[in-house]
Amino acid sequence: MPGENNGPTVAIETLGCKVNQYETSYFLEVLKQAGYRPVSFREHADIYIIHSCAVTAKAGAQTRPLLRRARRANPHARIVAAGCYAQLDGNRIAREGLATHILGNPGKFDLIEWLRRPGSFAQPCLALDPGPRCHAEFEISPVSRMHTGRTRAVLKIQDGCDSFCSYCVVPLVRGKSRSLAPALVLEQVQELMKAGHGEIVLTGIHLGKWGKDLLPAQSLSDLLEMIASGGPQPPRLRLSSIEPEEFDSRMLEVVSSAPWICRHFHIPLQSADPVILARMRRPYGPEYYADLVGRLHAAFPGAAIGADVLTGFPGESEKQFENTLAFIEKLPLSYLHVFPFSPRPGAAAADFPGRIEGDELKRRAAVLQALGRRKKRAFRESLIGQCLDVLAESEVRPGLWEGLSSNYVKVFFHPGEDFCPGKPVLVKVNGFRGEDLAGTVKSEE
Ligand code: SF4
Numbered sequence: 001m002p003g004e005n006n007g008p009t010v011a012i013e014t015l016g017c018k019v020n021q022y023e024t025s026y027f028l029e030v031l032k033q034a035g036y037r038p039v040s041f042r043e044h045a046d047i048y049i050i051h052s053c054a055v056t057a058k059a060g061a062q063t064r065p066l067l068r069r070a071r072r073a074n075p076h077a078r079i080v081a082a083g084c085y086a087q088l089d090g091n092r093i094a095r096e097g098l099a100t101h102i103l104g105n106p107g108k109f110d111l112i113e114w115l116r117r118p119g120s121f122a123q124p125c126l127a128l129d130p131g132p133r134c135h136a137e138f139e140i141s142p143v144s145r146m147h148t149g150r151t152r153a154v155l156k157i158q159d160g161c162d163s164f165c166s167y168c169v170v171p172l173v174r175g176k177s178r179s180l181a182p183a184l185v186l187e188q189v190q191e192l193m194k195a196g197h198g199e200i201v202l203t204g205i206h207l208g209k210w211g212k213d214l215l216p217a218q219s220l221s222d223l224l225e226m227i228a229s230g231g232p233q234p235p236r237l238r239l240s241s242i243e244p245e246e247f248d249s250r251m252l253e254v255v256s257s258a259p260w261i262c263r264h265f266h267i268p269l270q271s272a273d274p275v276i277l278a279r280m281r282r283p284y285g286p287e288y289y290a291d292l293v294g295r296l297h298a299a300f301p302g303a304a305i306g307a308d309v310l311t312g313f314p315g316e317s318e319k320q321f322e323n324t325l326a327f328i329e330k331l332p333l334s335y336l337h338v339f340p341f342s343p344r345p346g347a348a349a350a351d352f353p354g355r356i357e358g359d360e361l362k363r364r365a366a367v368l369q370a371l372g373r374r375k376k377r378a379f380r381e382s383l384i385g386q387c388l389d390v391l392a393e394s395e396v397r398p399g400l401w402e403g404l405s406s407n408y409v410k411v412f413f414h415p416g417e418d419f420c421p422g423k424p425v426l427v428k429v430n431g432f433r434g435e436d437l438a439g440t441v442k443s444e445e
Contacts, residue, residue, distance in 0.1 A: 005032075005035060005037045006037075007034075007035035007036050007037050008035075008036055008037065008046035008047060009036070009037045009038075009039045009043070009044070009045040009046045009047070010031050010036045010037065010038055010039070010045055010046065010047040010048075010049065011038070011039050011040060011041040011042075011043060011045035011047070011048050011049070011070075012024055012027060012028065012038070012041065012048075012049040012050075012051060013041045013048075013049070013050050013051065013066055014051045015050070015051065015052055015053040015059055015062055015063065015066075015083075015085075016051075016052070016053025016054075016055060016059055016083070016084065017053065017055070017203075017205075018154045018156075018201060018203040018240055019154075019156050019159070019203055019204065019205055020051050020053060020083060020084075021146075021154050022141075022143070022146075022154040022155065022156040022203065023051065023083070023108070023141060023156065024051050024147075025143045025145075025146050025147045025154075026109075026141035026142070026143050027049065027051070027082075027108075027111055028147035029142075029143050029144060029147065030111060030112055031111070031112070032147075034112045038147070041070075044073060044074055045070075045073070045074060045077060046074070046077055046078065047077060047078045047079075047080065047115065048067075048070035048073070048074070048077055048078075048079050048080065049080040049082055049111075050063055050066045050067055050070065050079075050080070050081055050082065051082050051083045051108075052081060052082065052083045052084055052085030052086050053083065053084050053085060054083075054084035054085040054087070054088045054089075054169055054170075054173055054344070055084070055168075055169070055170065056339065056342040056344075057342040057343065057344065058342065059085070060085045060088065060089065063081060063085045063086075063093075064093070064096070064098060067079055067081055067093070067098040067099055068098065071098075071121075078100045078101060078115065078119065079098070079099045079100050079101070079121075080099060080100070080101040080102075080103060080111075080114075080115075081093050081098065081099040081101070081102045081103070082101075082103040082104075082108040082111070083103075083104070083105060083108060084104075084105060084170070084173040084174065086099075086102050086103060086104045086108075086128075087104030087105045087128060087129055087173040088104075088169060088172070088173050088345075088346070090102040090104055090126060090128045091128075093124075094124050094126060097121040097122060097124075098121070099119075099121070099124055100119035100120055100121060100124050100125065101114055101115070101117075101119045101124060101125045101127075102124050102125070102126050102127070102128065103125075103127045104127060104128040104129050104173070105129060105173055105174055105175065106129065106139050106175070107127025107128065107129070108127070109139040109141060110127070114127055129173075129175070136175075136176065136178070137178060138158075138159055138178040138179055138180050138181075139159070140180070140184065141156070142184075142187075142188060142191070143188075143191075143192075144191055144195060145191075145192065145195035145196075145197065146192075146195075146197065150197075150393070151197065151198050151199065151391055151392065151393045151403075151421070151422065152197065152198070152199040152200070152201055152238075152391070152393075152404070153192040153195070153197035153199070153200050153201070154200075154201045154203050154240075155185070155188055155189065155192060155200050155201065155202055155203065156180070156203055156204060157179065157180045157185050157202055157203070157204055157207070157210055157223070158177065158178070158179050158180065158203075158204025158205060158206065158207055158209060158210040159174055159175070159177075159178055159204065159205055160174045160175040160176045160177045160178050160205055160206070161174060161177055161205050161206040161209070162176060162177045162206075162209070163206065163243075163281070163283075164281060164348075165270075165280055165281050165282060166279060166280050166281045166347060166348040166349040166352070167280060167310060167313065167341060167342075167344065167347055167348075167349040168344070168347055169344040169345070169346050169347045170205060172346050172347075174205050176213075177205075177206055177209045177212065177213055178213050179204075179209075179210050179211050179212070179213055179214055181214065182211075182214075182218065182222075182223060182226055185223060185226075185227070186226060186227065186230045186231065189227060189231075189234055189237075190231055190232070192234070193232065193234050193235075196422050197234075197422075198234075198235045198236060198391045198421075198422040198423060198424065199234065199235065199236040199237070199238060199262075199391050199404075200234045200236070200237050200238070201237075201238040201239075201240055202237065202238070202239055202240065203240040204240070206243065207220065207239065207240055207241060207242055208220055208242045208243045208245075208246025208247070209246070210223060211223060219250070220239075220242075220246070220251065221248075221250045221251045221253075221254045224237075224251075224254045224255070224258065224261065225254060228254075228257075228258055233258075233260050234260065235260065235391070235422075235423060235424055236260055236261075236262055236389075236391060236406060236424060237258075237260060237261050237262065238261075238262040238264055239261065239262070239264075239265070239266075240266060241266040241267070241268060241308070242265065242266065242267060243267070243268060244267050244268070244269075244284045244288060244289050244292055245283055245284050245288070247265070247267060247292055247296075252295065252296070252299055255300075256299060256300075262406040262407070262408070263300045263302065263303035263304065263406050263407045264303060264304040264305075264306075264406065264407055264408040265296055265300075265303060265304070265305050265306070266305075266306045266307070266308075267289070267292065267293065267296075267305065267306070267307060268307060268308040269289055269307040269308065269309055269328070270282055270308060270309060270310045270313075271309070271310065271311075271313060271316070271320070271324050272286040272289070272323055272324040272327035272328065273286070273316070273320040273323050273324060274286060275320070276313050276315070276316055276320055279313070279314075279315065279349075279352070280310070280313060280349070281348075286327055290327070290330075290331060293305055293331050293332060293333065294331075294332075297332040302382075302383065302386065302407055303407055304334045304335065304379065304407040304408035304409070305331075305332060305333050305334055306333065306334060306335045306336065306337065306408070307328070307333050307335075307336055307337070308336075308337045308338075308339065309324065309328070309336050309337070309338050309339070309368055310339045310340075310341060311324070311338060311339070311340055311341065311361070311364040311365055311368055312340050312341040312356040312357075312360070312361040312364050312365070313341050313349065313352075313356075314341065314349055314352035314353060314354045314355050314356070315352065315353065315354030316341075316354075316356060316364075321364055324368075325367065325368070325371060328368075328371060328375075329371065333375050334375060334376060334379035334407075334408070335372055335375060335376045335379070335408075336368060336369070336371065336372030336375060337372075338365050338368040338369050338372060339365075340361045340362070340364070340365040341355075341356065341361065343355070376435075377435070379409075380409060380432065380435075380436075380437055383407075383409065383429050383437060384429050384430065384431060384437070385428075385429065385430075386428070386429055387426045387427065387428050387429075387442055388405040388406065388407065388409065388411060388426070388427050388429055388437075388439070389405060389406040389424045389425075389426060390403040390404065390405050390411045390413065390424060390425055390426075390427045391403050391404055391405075391422075391423075391424045391425075392413075392415065392419070392421045392422075392425065396412070399414055399415075400412060400413075400414060401413055401414070401415055401419075401421075402436075403425075403427075405427075405437075406424070409436070409437055410436040410437070411427050411429065411436065411437045411438065411439055412433045412436060412437070412438040412439075413425070413427045413438065413439050413440065413441055414440070414441070415441055416441045419441070425441050425442075426441065426442035427439040427440065427441055427442065428440050428441075428442055
């Protein structure tokens with residue numbers, strides 16, 4: 001057929017964070033331009049790419065079985081290990097003969113170039129950062145749309161981190177904090193809107209550090225003001241995780257004056273014990289965090305406020321754990337992401353004494369997860385009877401749609417006649433549907 005792409009097939013499996021999701025969209029974009037044909041990871045493909053994650057030992061451990069599975073699916077395929085785990089443990093992947101191409105950060109951005117080079121399991125092509133943290137420039141990786149086909153688009157505007165929290169290996173595998181220039185951010189926002197994405201999620205490895213490396217230095221609040229004044233605004237813009245100390249009063253003012261910025265704030269807590277926070281090298285105390293959450297809750301009643309919590313940090317006593325639980329119990333948080341401590345080679349805390357392991361680590365994580373479920377339920381209950389701004393994502397059965405509210409809740413609804421997917425609708429919530437909410441489009445009442 002004319003125009004049909006008969007190029008080599010490529011399947012990508014993406015692990016980890018939103019930044020990886022965005023970068024996978026970039027890979028798909030450049031692969032398509034170069035004549036490759038994307039297929040699902042379950043299919044037979046000529047090339048398999050595992051876009052890996054290293055944030056926990058578990059995420060790292062998922063990569064190697066996926067590499068083996070890809071080789072079993074097609075023993076003649078080229079198998080690419082890319083991203084953070086490839087950067088961290090690339091030499092081991094090479095020793096174990098698991099991939100034909102091992103592309104760390106930032107080598108993966110030259111994916112097409114590397115695929116032109118022959119690599120074998122015995123002698124893989126290796127593109128690993130030659131020294132830790134030598135990536136100096138933001139690797140510009142524009143996309144015309146999210147190739148994962150979601151209503152929401154993720155936009156990576158920052159990479160790397162200089163914080164070196166003692167449990168985290170990310171600064172080693174992602175390099176220094178660096179930012180996408182504001183003009184390019186604005187261009188990308190317009191491009192994604194043109195592609196029909198109804199929501200853009202600004203994301204980064206340490207998003208609150210956006211702009212600090214630019215000359216002159218700028219801030220995320222400056223960027224939000226530029227988006228507000230630099231052309232048509234996106235129907236919705238969501239901020240991914242922001243560190244507590246970076247959510248300052250100016251940011252609060254900027255968000256207050258921009259109703260199109262989602263009422264959803266993800267502020268990592270990690271622990272509520274000052275001694276543990278200091279040993280984690282987190283630059284805030286529990287009082288500061290509680291005050292920030294209180295201010296956000298007062299300024300944006302009904303906003304989703306979520307937190308990451310890391311439990312079982314070396315030396316965390318039962319009392320310190322209980323203090324964290326009691327602290328979270330009192331705060332108006334709407335969900336928790338719970339991470340049991342996972343020693344990462346290269347991170348300072350990997351060698352800290354007082355490791356909490358096995359059943360005790362699982363118990364602490366389970367208790368926090370149960371608390372997170374209660375918080376989530378209570379938050380959803382508090383929304384019954386309210387009107388939420390919902391962006392439809394998919395039709396689950398004829399006439400029934402599910403979407404995500406500005407305040408980060410899944411809502412089921414029957415749309416009205418003039419319904420247009422891609423534009424937020426107002427839905428009056430009238431109850432639960434499973435763990436999620438259900439309601440009626442406001443104009444239909
Ligand atoms: S702020 Fe801390 S936890 Fe987050 S990426 Fe940087 S070092 Fe890791």
